[in-house]
Amino acid sequence: ESATGILDTLITNGTTATGIVTGVVGSVTDVIGGVTGGVDGNPLEVITDIIGGVTGGVDGNPLEVITDIIGGVTGGVGGDNPLGVVTDIIGGVTGGIIGGGTSPISPVIDVVQGGIDILQGVESLKTEIINTGIDTVADTIIGVLPQAEHPVSEIADLG
Structure with a gap:
């Protein structure tokens, strides 16, 4: 129950x-x-x-609306490369990779590269001056304390 x-x-x-x-x-x-x-x-x-x-x-391909919008923005992409519009824009800015085109920003690139070249020259000169100073001090110490030749020359070589 x-x-x-x-x-x-x-x-x-x-x-x-x-x-x-x-x-x-x-x-x-x-x-x-x-x-x-x-x-x-x-x-x-x-x-x-x-x-x-x-x-x-949408009749046919349901993505046709999207591709039509993209085609309207880019002016349509002719040829067999659908990335042609993008590569044309990049080529216009950079002057193209092949064919020796001139970039519209090449004067700016030339000025910047010239500045970099000058700075590299100054850096090399500064390094040369510092290394010469270190070698002179090391040679002086070794001349006074010949027994310190190995540790001093090793430290000088770090410069």
Whole structure:
């Protein structure tokens, strides 16, 4: 009798729970139906209808709208290389990689390169002066303290 009571409680509560879930799901589907106007057939039809309304409908390749927009921005890409527009822009700025074209920014590049060359020359001169000074001091110390020749010459070689 106890088992029958437990089963009766489970069945009654299960039916109640099913009724609650069914009611909630029904409310959600009613709200969705109210927003979309009801969907017959494919539930994605509402989404595809919205996209079709924005794009004017797409026949054939669904990416045609996107490629048409890109073509409108770039003026269309002729030839067999779809990156031609991008490479043409880069080639215009850099003067092209092949063919010895002249970049519109080449005067600026020449000035910057000239400045770099001057700085490298100054750096070499500075290094030469410092190394000569270190060698002179090391030679003087070794002349006064011959036993310090190895440690002093090793330190001087670090310069």
